[in-house]
Amino acid sequence: MNDFPELENELKKLRPAQPSPILFERVEEALGVCRAGASPARQPKRLPYNWLSLSLGLAAAAVLVLFAAINLERRQEQGEKIAQNSPAPETKPVSPARRDGIGGSTSSNRFVPAGATQVVYNTRDEGLQFARGSEQPLRRLRYQTHQTWQWRNPTTGASLRVSYPSEEVVLIPVSGQ
Amino acid sequence: MDNIASHEDWKSCFSEVAPRLLLFARQWVQSAADAEDVVQEAFVKFWRRNHNIENRALLYAAVRSIALDFIRRDKRRARREATVFAETEPAMEPQFEWDDETQSALAAAVGSLPHDQREVLILKIWNELTFNEIASALEISQNTAASRYRYALANLKKSLQPQ
Numbered sequence: 001m002n003d004f005p006e007l008e009n010e011l012k013k014l015r016p017a018q019p020s021p022i023l024f025e026r027v028e029e030a031l032g033v034c035r036a037g038a039s040p041a042r043q044p045k046r047l048p049y050n051w052l053s054l055s056l057g058l059a060a061a062a063v064l065v066l067f068a069a070i071n072l073e074r075r076q077e078q079g080e081k082i083a084q085n086s087p088a089p090e091t092k093p094v095s096p097a098r099r100d101g102i103g104g105s106t107s108s109n110r111f112v113p114a115g116a117t118q119v120v121y122n123t124r125d126e127g128l129q130f131a132r133g134s135e136q137p138l139r140r141l142r143y144q145t146h147q148t149w150q151w152r153n154p155t156t157g158a159s160l161r162v163s164y165p166s167e168e169v170v171l172i173p174v175s176g177q
Numbered sequence: 178m179d180n181i182a183s184h185e186d187w188k189s190c191f192s193e194v195a196p197r198l199l200l201f202a203r204q205w206v207q208s209a210a211d212a213e214d215v216v217q218e219a220f221v222k223f224w225r226r227n228h229n230i231e232n233r234a235l236l237y238a239a240v241r242s243i244a245l246d247f248i249r250r251d252k253r254r255a256r257r258e259a260t261v262f263a264e265t266e267p268a269m270e271p272q273f274e275w276d277d278e279t280q281s282a283l284a285a286a287v288g289s290l291p292h293d294q295r296e297v298l299i300l301k302i303w304n305e306l307t308f309n310e311i312a313s314a315l316e317i318s319q320n321t322a323a324s325r326y327r328y329a330l331a332n333l334k335k336s337l338q339p340q
Contacts, residue, residue: 023216
């Protein structure tokens with residue numbers, strides 16, 4: 001069948017040119033590092049589910065649920081403590097004797113303000129506007145803050161802290177030069 | 178050619194087949210850079226789809242398909258390639274390395290073969306595909322592949338004979 005064995009041998013002596021080294025880098029990059037060492041011929045057939053990913057995901061979900069439960073429990077405990085401490089001195093009626101200055105010793109459950117912080121975490125310039133009846137423009141700024149108030153019981157050393165987000169809109173007159 | 182399925186990773190597999198794939202891709206695209214683009218895309222696609230690396234016909238068919246898509250994407254390139262493919266025109270020269278200059282005449286003769294004969298010759302000689310695999314890769318019959326191969330060798334012998 002083959003009438004050209006010599007010619008075939010001569011042709012086989014011609015070697016195809018080598019690809020540029022960059023081609024290997026490009027293919028490696030395209031294939032991704034994670035698959036660089038794996039041969040598809042040797043890879044097992046994919047299971048309908050990736051059990052490793054599934055089990056890791058379930059484990060992560062279980063940990064999250066556990067943390068959430070612990071966190072909830074702690075909050076409930078703190079809530080109970082706050083509820084116990086909440087009859088603050090400001091709301092508690094002062095006894096007549098104390099009002100008169102007789103027997104005016106500090107109550108053991110009296111809380112005094114210990115500090116207040118206001119953290120501005122976002123400021124938004126909402127542009128210029130004119131107030132009613134005013135010819136002077138006002139710049140409207142919206143501050144989003146996180147305020148924390150703290151009280152302390154000097155007798156027992158217990159402290160009470162309340163934090164809440166707040167929003168404040170400020171109008172600043174703009175003067176023309 | 179070693180059994181490429183015995184390789185442990187893509188690098189050794191690719192380093193073995195890349196020169197041959199490039200030579201095959203050069204049948205459709207003129208520049209080596211374009212051929213590398215085609216080979217890269219074909220090999221990555223083939224590898225990602227977890228095809229059996231022993232299925233060489235499929236790998237070469239992928240190169241051919243992507244090379245044709247590559248041509249279609251650029252109409253100007255397609256016109257240029259169509260001119261090159263015209264059998265009346267001298268075909269592009271495959272990229273070879275040789276030890277002595279006497280082989281350059283042989284390389285030039287291969288380059289001047291008609292396109293359909295040259296692609297069969299390249300798959301047979303340098304890629305060591307069987308006629309069955311060639312037929313599968315080129316979507317032709319096995320007899321057509323064998324006859325094109327014989328015509329290619331006959332034309333080469335004829336062109337190399339002293340005038």
